[in-house]
Amino acid sequence: MVKEATEKVIPNPFVPYPATLTSSVDLTTDVKLFTLELDRPEDEFDYKPGQFAFVSAFGVGEGPFGLASVAYRKEGLQFAVRRVGTVTNALHQLEPGAKTGVRGPFGNFFPLDDYKGKNIIIIGGGIGFAPLRPVITTILDNREDYGEVLILNGARSPSDLCFASEFDDWAKPPRTKVELTVDAGDDNWNGRVALIPDVLAELGPSPKDAIAIICGPPIMIKFTLTRLKNLGFGDEQIVTTLEGKMKCGLGKCFRCNVGEKYVCRDGPVFTFAEISQFIEQF
Amino acid sequence: MTKILGKTGLESWLHNIMQERALVAPKHVGDLILFDPVQSVDEVVFDYENTNLSPKEFFFPRTDTLFTTKSQDNDVELIPTIIDQETVIFGIRPCDARGIAMLDGPYLDDPADSLWAQHRNKTTMIGLSCTKPAPQCFCTSVGSAPNDSSSVDIMLTEVDDGYAVEAVTEKGERLLQGVELKESDVTLSAPSCDTSVPAEGIVETVKKVFDSPYWSRLADRCIHCNVCAYVCPTCYCFDIRDRTDKGKIERIRTWESCQSKGFTRIAGGHDPRADKGSRLRQRFCHKLLYFPQQFGPLSCVGCGRCVVSCPVNIDIREIISDLQELGAKVG
């Protein structure tokens, strides 16, 4: 059990890689998409869809955010950040050129290679859609590896739909559908006004050779899960990424645990087969 | 043969240690006895049951600077904290030392916490075995003993004409270099400590009673004051935030407790442990279930601090008994 503390200098895992904010774009009224470049080439890291990193607003603190970009495109590290607290407020005030820091990548990822040949259903609600964007990018960049793809994106209102400018591109490839829905429309909205679980029931995707990837607020996940099960999806066919309060990302601060599992290290990506084995309700 | 260090010999040894290193020892602070840096041997308390706070703060300080930043010409330099100070802790009890060694589990797990590792490297622990355990102590019930030398560098045991000395680690041997020890054939008594806490098999039991209403009934009484966590040698939750002082930014971490409201509340407002019962369960399940699952031993060393310090008598020994009884009923 006890490991010998070694004499060699151990790098401090709390020190982030210095980075510069290169662009900051409004996605919705309270969500911005940040693009960061690491300052030192030797810090460059590889990462997979579903992983996350901590972004620092020096002087305020740091917070964990899902990586919204894909590593192989080398377009910088992207994070979609909703303004909800002190750190995200501070990040929203940064101008391009500002110095920041990145610590990561942390956590596991969506095993997209294992999903090859399968039909994919991607369901995201609100800011919960952010960690799904690299999943979509990866699948569409390797379109022929996957079967039918259904993307279902919902939000409270049309102006809360994340990545709206990319929907058209996502719908271009064959056998790919993008469905949008909002809880409440506005004057310019011609689309659906319905809750995600209801839209899902209406679309009725087949569970055969399919994987459903969902992310969103707890209440949405709860009801979406019920609908997927009604459609015949098994627990192991449903994958989600959990959100937990985190401070370290290293499995040390014991804040994001669900039972003996850490969201930061054992997750954040879990199948519902795994979640149903958790001792603690989440 | 046992090696003996006389009482005056011990004092001069401690005095010598103090010349080159920081010496931390039990000391009177107000009406408490706490581990604290001492400037002279006179301040050291040799006869005490257990200190009011555990010595974990010399490895996991109440407040620690993770790194500081220096800004210049729109360039930010991040400077990690380096710990230079060599420290010797004298008089650490076997239970407390075991608690610290136990935290190597999470803290040195890859990627290692460099501050913890540095504190561990720079600190030598001189243990003092318990000749008369206090009524709240139950180290023997949780896999240790009043003379357990497994987690210290040097173990001292009080005998008639001084202290029996055992160098446990190389670090300990180095510290003892040049210290004159007498040979003696005295046999060391093995004091006993409360063995009645039914901790055996508790891991399996906790799994069975996890969803019991027991927790929320117990939490009726709990005032979620965090005292248990702060006095505990094995509680290691922390908070991290930045601090700005006259342009200097430091990222600091401080003690925090899973008992505080909002500990798990995420920015959007959702809190998986919003009710008192699930917060209280978290603390005991961490000690009795999660930690054993992750690292082996129960993360309770039986020091009894929470037992004495809890203002509303939430007693881990009683809880372990209750759970075993409850588990037996569940079958």
Added chain:
Amino acid sequence: MSEDNSPLVIGFLCNWCSYAGADMAGTSRQAYPPNIRIMRVPCSGRVDPLLIVKCFEEGADAVLVAGCHPGDCHYTEGNYHGRRRFALLRDLLDFMGIEKERFRIEWISASEGKRFAKVVSEFTDEMTKLGPRKVG
């Protein structure tokens, strides 16, 4: 304490009376020591005791709260509430070793530029004599 060892005084001035009074002092060229750092607040009743304690925590030597004369509050009764809070806080701080003299409450109207200058000068003098806070 500022670098030249002269006392650091934080002044919370109500927008309607005392801040205007300070303004008046300025426009009528009434000299007063530069030790005071002025914060404009809507009302002396808005000065949360937290702000005052925070000033002392951060190392201020003295704090001045100035508002409209009793009866003249722009919000009718803000300064009456403030008066009670400050009276109690001043006693508590004194008990904790921050002498009563270091926390001063004054009623200064918009027309009392001269008095504002006098208060700040006297207060600064007094604080210089009292010396810096020795602990904390």
Added chain:
Amino acid sequence: MGEDFTQQIRDKAKELLENGAVECVIGYETGSDGVSARPAFIYDAAEVDRLAFDNTCTHNLVKYLLDKKGKSTAVVVKGCDSRALNLLLSERQIQRDKVYVIGVVCPGVVEWGWNKRSEQLQKRCNWCRQHTPVVSDFAVGEPITEEPPAEFADVAEMATKTAEDRATFWRDQAERCIRCYACRQACPGCYCIDCFVELLDPEWVGIRIAPDENWMWNTIRAYHLGGRCISCNECERVCPVNIPLSLLNRKLEQEVLDLFDYKAGMSEDAPAPLITFKKDENLGIAE
């Protein structure tokens, strides 16, 4: 006291639970050390024999009523605790018709200790001027009608020290503080949903567990109880590092008495001194 009080409390609790008047009785039982009392929550009339009352019943059980909002609850209170009831009633935190008060005339409680029964009365009991509960639906014990006037020798003693010594004294206390907030958690008057000390924006108090921040916390905690503290002194009892918080509380109690002629928790409708004012008072300010 002792057995007689215990029996009266048990009988009343049994009656209340049996006739469904309350869902829970909050009282005291003997703790795991077999010596000192601890809070007990009785939901079932069959369990009333757990209840006990003796001179180790130090806890202020009124705090727990904040967890029982909207639920009919009986609570055992001593004189000091009963003032907390009035405090919470006047601040609209609890509803009178949901609380059944079992008021015990308290001869004083002894120093609290684990596994040892002290014979020494707690400090607060020597100062106590409210042995008889100010609110009760069922009285246990003979009311004491005449209480001597308040005295503040400890506060006066502190005031004889120089300002520097006073500052040093409190600095030392702050240095020992570990910011566990047990003082707040035990206090019936501390019920803010978001305590100022945990606010991030603005961050009134930094998170460092260090003398400056700790000093700020202790000062404001005491101040926020100014004119509200009902002198149960639970904050000081629960402090794991023995900070003499009663000195701060009592200083404020004395000042509130002198300045505003007010004693907290004596009635449920007298407004607390800091939410009201008199036009023609000067309180020693800007004279």
